[in-house]
Amino acid sequence: MDDLSRFLADVHKEVLPETDGQVASYIPSLAQADPDPFGIALATVDGQLHTAGDSEISFSLQSISKPLTYALALMESGFEAVDAVVDVEPSGEAYNRISLENETGRPANALINAGAIASTSLLPSGGRMSRLLHFYGQLAGRRLHADAQIAMEELEGGHRNLAMAHLLHSFGKLADEPVQATRDYCAACATMVTTTDLAWIAATLANSGCHPGTGEQVIDPLVVQRLLSVMTMSGMYDEAGWWMVRVGLPGKSGVGGGIIAVAPGKLGLGVWSPRLNEHGSSVRGVRTCEIVSRELELHVMGSHRPPSEDGLSAPTAS
Ligand code: GLU
Numbered sequence: 001m002d003d004l005s006r007f008l009a010d011v012h013k014e015v016l017p018e019t020d021g022q023v024a025s026y027i028p029s030l031a032q033a034d035p036d037p038f039g040i041a042l043a044t045v046d047g048q049l050h051t052a053g054d055s056e057i058s059f060s061l062q063s064i065s066k067p068l069t070y071a072l073a074l075m076e077s078g079f080e081a082v083d084a085v086v087d088v089e090p091s092g093e094a095y096n097r098i099s100l101e102n103e104t105g106r107p108a109n110a111l112i113n114a115g116a117i118a119s120t121s122l123l124p125s126g127g128r129m130s131r132l133l134h135f136y137g138q139l140a141g142r143r144l145h146a147d148a149q150i151a152m153e154e155l156e157g158g159h160r161n162l163a164m165a166h167l168l169h170s171f172g173k174l175a176d177e178p179v180q181a182t183r184d185y186c187a188a189c190a191t192m193v194t195t196t197d198l199a200w201i202a203a204t205l206a207n208s209g210c211h212p213g214t215g216e217q218v219i220d221p222l223v224v225q226r227l228l229s230v231m232t233m234s235g236m237y238d239e240a241g242w243w244m245v246r247v248g249l250p251g252k253s254g255v256g257g258g259i260i261a262v263a264p265g266k267l268g269l270g271v272w273s274p275r276l277n278e279h280g281s282s283v284r285g286v287r288t289c290e291i292v293s294r295e296l297e298l299h300v301m302g303s304h305r306p307p308s309e310d311g312l313s314a315p316t317a318s
Contacts, residue, residue, distance in 0.1 A: 002050070004042065004048070004050040005050045005051070005052070007295065007296075008040050008042060008050050008051065008052035008292075009052045011040060011052070011288055011291050011292060011295075012038065012040055012052040012053045012288075014291065015038070015284050015287050015288050015291070016038055016053075016284075018283060018284050018287055019035075019275065020275065020277070020283050021275030021276050021277050021282070021283035022035075022275060022276060023035050023257070023274045023275060023276065024255040024256070024257075024274075024276060024280070026157060026255075027150065027153035027154060027157050028153060029060075029147075029149060029150045029153055030060070030150075030255065030256065030274075033059075033256075033257075033274050034274070035274050035275050037053075037054040037057050037272070037273060037274070038053045038054055038272070038273040038284050039051070039052070039053045039054040039055035039056075039057065039194070039195035039196075039270075039271070039272045039273070040052045040053055040055065040195065040269075040270070040271050040288055040292075041055045041194075041195045041196045041198065041199035041269070041270045041271075042199055042267055042268070042269050042270075042292070043196075043199040043200050043202070043203035043212060043213075043267060043268050043270075044203065044212065044266065044267045045203060045206050045207040045212050045265060045266060045267060046212060047212040047213050049196065049199065049200075049213075051195070051196060051199075053195075054195070054272070055194060055195040055196050055270075055272075056194050056195075056196060057194060057195075057272075058192045058193065058194055059192070059193065059194075059256045059257060059258060059272055059274070060147060060150050060189060060190050060191065060192060060193075060254070060256040061136070061188070061189060061190075061191040061192070061193050061254055061256065061258065062189045062254030062255045062256040062258070063111070063116070063189065063252065063253065063254040063255065063280075064193075064198070064201075064252050064253070064254040064258055064259075064260055065116075065132075065136070065188040065189055065191055065254070066110060066111050066115075066116040066119075066252070067110070067111060067227050067230070067231055067235070067252050068132075068135065068136055068139060068201070069110075069116060069119050069120055069123075069132060069185075069188055070082070070086075070110035070111070070115075070116070070119045070227060070230070071135075071219050071223050071224070071227050072123060072131070072132065072135050073110075073119040073120075073122040073123060074220075074223045074226060074227075075219065075220055075223055076122075076123060076124075077122045077123075079226070081122065082110075082119060082122060084106075085106060085107075085118045085119075085121075085122065085168075085173045085174075085175070086106060086107050086109065086110045086115045086118050086119055086173075087106045087107065087108050087109060087115075088109055088226075088229070088230055088233075089108045089109060089233075090108070090109065090233035090234050090240060091108035091109055091112055091234055092234075092237075092238050092240055092241065100114060100164075100167060100168070100171065100173075104171065104173075105167070105168065105170070105171025105172070105173050106118075106171075106173060107168070107173075108234070109230055109233070109234045110230060111230060111231070111234045111235055111237075111252065112234070112237070113160075113161055113164060113185075114164045114167075114168060116185055117161060117164060117165050117168065117174070117181050117182060117185045118168055118173055118174060118175075118181075120132075120176075120181055120184050120185045120188065121165075121168075121174045121175040121176040121181040122175045123184075125176050125177075125180055125184075128184050129146065129184055129187050129188070132184070132188050132191075133145065133146060133191065135218070136188075136191055136193075136201075138211065138214075138216060138218040139200070139201045139204050139205075139211065139218055139219075140193060140197040140200050140201050141197075141200045141204075141211050141213045141214050142197070144191055144192065144193060144197070145191070145192060146187045146188070146190040146191045146192065147190045147191075147192050148190075150189075150190035151183075151186050151187040151189075151190035154186035154187075154189055154190060155182065155183055155186045158182060158186055161182050161185065161186070162178065162179065162182050165178035165179070165181050165182045165185075166178045189254075193258065194272075195258070195270045195271065195272040196270065197270070198258055198259075198260050198268075198270025198271070198272065199260075199268050199269060199270035200212075200213060200268065200270075201260060201268065201270070202260040202261060202262045202267075202268025202269055202270055203267060203268030204218055204219070204268065205219070205224055205227065205228060205250075205260075205262045205264075205268060206262045206263055206264055206265065206266060206267055206268045207265075208221040208224055209221050209223065209224040227250075228250040228262060228264060229250075231250035231251060231252050231262070232244065232249075232250040232300075235250060235251045235252040235253070236251055236252070236253055236279070236281060237253075237279050237280060237281075238279055239277070239279040239281060239286075243281075243286070246286075246290045246293075247261060247286070247289045247290050247293045247299070248293055248298070248299030248300050248301055248302065249261040249262055249263055249269075249289070249293055249298060249299070249300060250262045250264075250300075251289065253280065253281035253282060253285065253286075255276060255280050256272075256274070257272050257273050257274035257275070257276065257282045257285065258270065258271070258272045258282070258285070259271045259272075259281060259282055259285035259286065259288075259289060261289045261292075261293070263293075263296075263298040263300075264300070266298065267296075267298075269288075269289060269292055271284070271285040271288045271289060272285065273285055
């Protein structure tokens with residue numbers, strides 16, 4: 001076993017006894033989920049994969065779909081069109097907060113439900129789900145599918161999401177009809193992934209949008225820069241501040257129990273365990289990210305960095 005795999009095995013052992021938190025209960029499929037599995041996967045930008053625990057069990061992507069959908073909307077519709085309907089401000093709010101800017105009706109960012117439904121609506125409605133699944137699959141490096149039962153439960157119980165879609169529509173911030181936009185948002189949340197998929201998705205973001213295993217340039221580097229900035233400010237809802245202080249990496253959690261954390265230029269981390277804290281993030285997941293970030297010195301504001309030898313050099317004028 002190599003050093004990183006041994007390290008992940010040790011982290012898994014350390015965090016496993018943590019059984020605080022509750023599985024999500026707003027739909028039957030999540031409420032009945034086994035609370036115990038725990039997987040960790042780490043993929044480096046040079047294409048190495050290291051795993052520990054239940055890294056090959058499938059679960060639903062949930063809100064981790066939001067930054068990915070946002071990226072596709074930015075690439076297909078352009079920054080200006082997306083910025084017109086979704087802002088980039090940190091909301092520090094719960095995922096399902098009915099949060100629209102007073103004057104304009106713009107959601108604060110694409111990582112709360114209102115913003116995610118708005119960015120979903122920007123993608124052309126014909127073939128939208130197959131386009132999204134293809135894109136998520138390019139990021140993971142394999143074909144992915146959405147679970148029809150979970151998608152249906154999300155929509156049937158999704159009164160608040162439907163209400164937000166109607167509100168967005170009333171403000172002219174929805175590019176599609178509200179029920180269809182919500183249906184596709186729910187189906188995107190129901191995309192099935194493994195912890196290993198999460199690590200590859202995160203590593204692709206860490207590698208400026210180029211999948212380190214397949215070599216495919218999936219996302220434009222400028223879109224990745226935007227995405228990671230928004231994830232840094234808003235990826236962890238009303239826990240974004242503590243997450244940034246403790247983990248110090250752009251991250252995104254989902255109520256299926258998955259979390260991605262991105263160390264730009266270095267690696268992507270995926271963690272999954274279904275018991276959630278009061279903010280809707282995996283308890284073991286947050287703890288794991290904290291330990292990995294600390295031990296591998298990944299915090300983007302890290303005080304561990306030696307000063308560069310030649311200091312800050314100004315770009316040469318052309
Ligand atoms: N499908 C969930 C919802 O829209 C996603 C929430 C989450 O993962 O934070 O309610």
